[in-house]
Amino acid sequence: MSLSDLPILYSFRRCPYAMRARLAIAASGVSCQLREVVLRDKPDALRLASPKATVPVLVLPDGRVIDESLDIMRWALAIHDPCHYLQPGQGLHEQMEALIAANDGPFKKHLDCYKYPDRHTDDEQFTEATRFSALHRAQASEILMGLNARIEQEGYLVGKTPCLADLAIAPFVRQFAQVDRAWFDAQPWAALSSWLVNFQSSTLFASIMGKYPAWTPDSEMVLFPAG
Incomplete structure (x- = not known):
């Protein structure tokens, strides 16, 4: 898969919903394109992807859109969950x-x-x-x-x-x-x-808190988690 075919994650650094999505993606090791959003000036691409226009929004390579943070977490950890976050123990x-x-x-x-x-x-x-x-x-x-x-x-x-x-x-x-x-x-x-x-x-928290400029259609691709 080329870099341009990776999932796209619209995020906002300080939003706790976006933060939890980035935590799960980073924990899973799944790569995606990160698009940092300024909430007062949301890009049209975000609005087109999800009418809610709230972060996080994950756009998959096949066009599917996941726009609930918990669903993004479960999607990422279902692919790879090395720390067993989805398995809290029997009966828990x-x-x-x-x-x-x-x-x-x-x-x-x-x-x-x-x-x-x-x-x-x-x-x-x-x-x-x-x-x-x-x-x-x-x-x-x-x-x-x-x-x-x-x-x-x-x-x-x-x-x-x-x-x-x-x-x-x-x-x-x-x-x-x-x-x-x-x-x-x-x-x-x-x-x-x-x-x-x-x-x-x-280390996990530090890995999701990098600062990035607001994404525009002319921005260079940001790989997340950072390689």
Whole structure:
């Protein structure tokens, strides 16, 4: 297969959904063309590939389009999964899927309301937005305390080795932590904090966080993972 026949991944470096897709692709070793997107100026090629026009979007050589991050993760790891991320252990698959669903549902909602309170309230007064943000931070924190308990017990979210849930959830916990890192680090979730630090210091994470200019039709091809 020539380089021009590789799958095309539309991505945005800081987006946690795109981050999880890149993590799985990098872990699998599957090669693709990376197209970095500026969300305020999305290229027409992205819009043509997926009407949702949200990253990540993976365009396969046969023309098929995968535009859900978890589906991209499963596609890549189904091809090659050397660390067995799709196999959390006997009887643990349902737990893995439930944790991902809770992250993508309730936790993501609370995260957005905590980080961007002005987008989710009609009252633009600072005090109201601050109160709204604090409420959702507290509700998100309850979910994080549950994750902390799991990590304390086993070392990872599901069992004693990392699985799909760890890759899928870590980018969102990272985003939550970065809203107010001093506050996050002061909370009683030492196991969760260590898990996050280990994730952010991993070779895998470093391999997906390269900085690239915004893609245009005239851009040179970017191979991902970087060779």
